[in-house]
Amino acid sequence: MLGITIRDVAKRAGVGVGTVSRVLNNHPSVSAATRETVETAIAQLEYAPSPSARRLSSGKTYTIAALVPFFTLPSFVERLQGVVTALEDTQYDVVIYNVETLERRDHYLKTLARRQRFDGLLVVSLPLSDREAAFLLHSGLPTVLIDSDQPAFRRVVIDDVFGGRLATRHLISLGHERIAYVSDQLGAPFGFVAGKHRLEGYCQALSQANIPIHPDYHAAAAWHGVPEARQAASHLLKLSPRPTAIFASSDVQAMGVMQAAQDAGLRVPDDLSVIGYDDIYLAEYMHLTTIHQPLFTSGVEGVALLLDLIQQPDQPSSAVSLDVRLVTRQTTAPPAV
């Protein structure tokens, strides 16, 4: 099995290497009989083609790269799982690059596009500056964006403004007026825009209901984690008048908010309503009311776009928009009277 080459197979089958290559690649112009012979030889020899040789010769790598920020955050993991799963039945491998700092992002963006390391690139949830976008485009590496909205690319997008509106409207419909919002740093340092968009939706919903927007009711947590959101929410809960509901811009942050509520001796949803965003796997366990967005599916769709783009590189950019929806569980209720 080791050291067996296409030449051995050719000899054994009594054909030329070209023919073996053709059956390997399902080329139509091989007679059934010949194909049969060759396949037998392949089986007998337990031959497996060398990926390296195939890559060099064909110029294709059968590998795509996925650039993912904060690998461990549940929402990114669920997207990534969609990617990995969608690629399972294809001939493509996926190599993962985890981005936790700006340096790494820049480093990867710069190096991944060089030479024929990959047939395609999937950028997950990472906003691209115009410069980076131009660079990638110019590099010729087929690239698809998931959860990132650069018009020059094929991409999978989610309407976070709408999601933010949905969340806030739900709270309003319950009778809340003092509604606070916990987000990340609104873009710094990676330029994530989801938090900003959800804020926008939040403001829209408030305005439409003629509820004044209270800047103090927006707290930006230092990071995307639980403890940071907890701290931000604690601050909010000390305000007077105290908000009766908090919209957290992610489910993970909603967990921090619920912790803060507990710290303050407030019961959810009796004393405080909490709504999250994402609907990660654990949200159900938390009984968390949240905005569901198709995380897994976004990965699957991204792969579909990319494979298509690899086949036909010169396609116009376009966006596939995925829907969000409200999932009502047990952390929201009408405000106490």
Place this chain on the structure above:
Amino acid sequence: MLGITIRDVAKRAGVGVGTVSRVLNNHPSVSAATRETVETAIAQLEYAPSPSARRLSSGKTYTIAALVPFFTLPSFVERLQGVVTALEDTQYDVVIYNVETLERRDHYLKTLARRQRFDGLLVVSLPLSDREAAFLLHSGLPTVLIDSDQPAFRRVVIDDVFGGRLATRHLISLGHERIAYVSDQLGAPFGFVAGKHRLEGYCQALSQANIPIHPDYHAAAAWHGVPEARQAASHLLKLSPRPTAIFASSDVQAMGVMQAAQDAGLRVPDDLSVIGYDDIYLAEYMHLTTIHQPLFTSGVEGVALLLDLIQQPDQPSSAVSLDVRLVTRQTTAPPAV
């Protein structure tokens, strides 16, 4: 930049391609002056060597494969993050294979070892049968096991029997005697042994404390998820006498247990103590008392072993054992009197 080969660099620098290759690979026998010249040429031409060509020629792929079950379960993700992070500053890429069915496991095990697709393989948390072990060993692919204890391999192991003892002892020391255990199916279908080992430790601790082991107090959940553990725990909580404490064999399952407690109107830790296992990121948020095991670190250590093994393939098998420890939070307390 595209289409620039080593030959162009050689011409530009006025040297042979061999010399360029040598500076590319930091071969010692290149004069400082020549190296300088070549490096300048490389920079001017913005040359980047073709990985495909390099692979074919050298027989090395600079890529390792990671086989991971249930990609999305937090404990596996944290191990994987250790792997990805440890590989960041090396020249190795990692491609991920997610295993959710026996078929996929067998498929991957069989195909990954064929030909020079990878320089090494990392098997995470997947027990290997003797047949599979023999197959991998025979294939010659350098393989390291993380959280799996096949003596024929280099591996990173965790003493789950000890961890189980630790958890149970903690409960006993608090005064509990009616201690139940929630696990997965004890091995089926993948043969995971962690649940079994933790059970063993549980039994040991009980015996040492002269507490009789009550078979009814062990419930095997249908899967590793929250709802399954919830159901298993619900069953336990209907027993009489009812257990005063439950040891869940993972933090995710502990969440299900806490849900079941809530369902039954029981307060944690007042009416029921709960201890988990793993200490995943969210455990702290849950205020969950648990057994900490070094998940991230196990990935890092596994990579170290593998890179070492790739350098020197003929090393004896050996195990690196990582420590577990008790982390006391707020879900355990003395039983109500």
Place this chain on the structure above:
DNA sequence: CTGTTAGCGCTTTCAG
């Protein structure tokens, strides 16, 4: 439909 041949771009002896 199929055999032959020329590379793909790099690494690595082998001389010198």
Place this chain on the structure above:
DNA sequence: CTGAAAGCGCTAACAG
């Protein structure tokens, strides 16, 4: 210390 040359194993014309 360095240049020339022989592959690595496969794909893709090009003949036939």
